[in-house]
Amino acid sequence: MKHQPAARLRARIIGAVAIAAASALAVSGCATGNGGGDAELSKDPVTISLNWWGAGARVESTEAAVKLFEKEHPNITVKMQSTDWGSYWDKLATTVAGGNPPDVMQFDQVYVASYAQRGAIADLGQYDKFLSTSDLTKNVRATGEYQGKLYAVPIGLNSIGVAINKSVFEEYGVPVPDESWTWDDLNATAKELTEKSDGKVKGLDPFGGDTPSLTLWARQHGNQLFDKNGKVVLKQSVLADYWKYALAQIKDGVTPSASQLAEGTNAALDQSDIATGKVGMTFIPSNLSAYQAAAPSQKLDMLPFPAAKDAEKGWQYLKSSMYWSISSKSKHPAEAAELIDFLTTNTKAGTLFGAERGLPANPAFQKAIAPDLSPSDTIVMDYIKKVTAESGEPAPITPVGGQDADTLLAQIWQNVQFGKTTPEDGAAQYISQLKKALSDAG
Structure with a gap:
């Protein structure tokens, strides 16, 4: 894939x-x-x-x-x-x-x-x-x-999940999480892997700059990026919390640093952190085979997207x-x-x-x-x-003018990582600019 x-x-x-x-x-x-x-x-x-x-x-x-x-x-x-x-x-x-x-x-x-x-x-x-x-x-x-x-x-069908490098988990004696895991479980696993490897391996590459994972996060919290009428309905608080979660992982040292994440943005799959064993987990669309082909010496597997404890059924969707x-x-x-x-x-x-x-x-x-x-x-x-x-129902299709939603999200997320803006201000900026893009296109 x-x-x-x-x-x-x-x-x-x-x-x-x-x-x-x-x-x-x-x-x-x-x-x-x-x-x-x-x-x-x-x-x-x-x-x-x-x-x-x-x-x-x-x-x-x-x-x-x-x-x-x-x-x-x-x-x-x-x-x-x-x-x-x-x-x-x-x-x-x-x-x-x-x-x-x-x-x-x-x-x-x-x-x-x-x-x-x-x-x-x-x-x-x-x-x-x-x-x-x-x-x-x-x-x-x-x-x-x-x-x-x-x-x-x-x-074809696709869905965001978490690729795990089982070779790394086995090397440092960290158990693979259960498929019903939560965001707290993800944090605990990332911390354990980082500590048991003495920092040689970071727990994960965080999310933050792609709309599919943002959409899943939002759906777990009763929200969406777009509605069926093609309007931006994402709440500022939902996006800010999405970034705060990932930002806390970076600050806790269970992920690569902001500068390391920026350097690896356009890396080929065989040079990605998961393929080279630098991290134990990463968020990917369900194209595990492409990653496995790029890392033949590693044993890769896939876990579902973690869930909020109070997430209602139907938050998952197929793309x-x-x-x-x-x-x-x-x-x-x-x-x-x-x-x-x-x-x-x-x-x-x-x-x-x-x-x-x-x-x-x-x-x-x-x-x-x-x-x-x-x-x-x-x-x-x-x-x-x-x-x-x-x-549940699929996420509404990307509306006219929304084609740069990922690019804009990634740009502002990087500013948040480097402390150039707060998660709250960055979220307000993202929603405002995305709404303008849709308005201009309409």
Whole structure:
């Protein structure tokens, strides 16, 4: 599962280009849809395009799946193109603004609302006779919805958890916490690991600069970052407490120092603190396999996100790792819908994809790939199943103008760490600037 935190952060910056291009569409009116309710399959040969980000194994599995699709649909030819994460969004913004986007495109949730609002991607409900989402649970399907309409079909599932380096725990005789652990348990474990190693290993890398973990923290305290109407509803006190918790860990010496944390912000996975054994725990999305591949000599495992003692059930939620969407300008939306249907419901395609795009959103795919999963992917599958069973409604999709929420959070969090601002003032600043960003975009 190769969806790295650094890549997501970079996406927020590149996203400004995409949003600007989508805004241009709204002004020019060139994103008008094709009346999907009237879409029909062509009897003549048709060529459609499919674009995604990713390389290596993703290219090989996608090309193999498309060949299977073309074999079952001999009159449809699929032109494929893959690029790296950053180039993908830059190129997509340009092609959308130019009125020549790919028919089917891989999407990230932070951009769905922006492209949907501008009319650049299609309401997929128009194509339900070609594209079935009945295999998906209601909560999973909802992660691709904007204002009650489905614009993106979830491909894989993701959730923030805590990666633990069991090799370090075993070396210093520290027991691995129980899965029902609390924030107090996390602190106690971090302190014990730091003390038993005489400071050679810090207990953990703290959270503080990413919205997925902030959202989970907020949901445990009866709050959210955004509401269903796309408004910022995060309470200043909730964000301040989120930072105070992590700040106390830094001050207690159970984490690297603020300067060490800043130096490691953009480190490659094989140089990350968890991979090199410098810390025993770290917060990550459920892409443990990427970390394990980067640290083959270490024994990694994953624990659930800790819970507040008084947290009500349903605070957990699933996040889609990525989606498939259709351009509203597609000349062949029925064929595009059939391609997405094949890629998300055909178990042969699911077997080819494995867990590379995240644990499959389709339960039938999960069952099909289970026997061939690596040990770390098996850990992730078990983890996601537990999260699924405990999840409430998904967090509202990132609204238009919110694409830089992570970048802004990380910037202010770093100021808090270095004492340039207090958690309370930093929280007020974050909420104010985020509200302004949404207002300006609206």
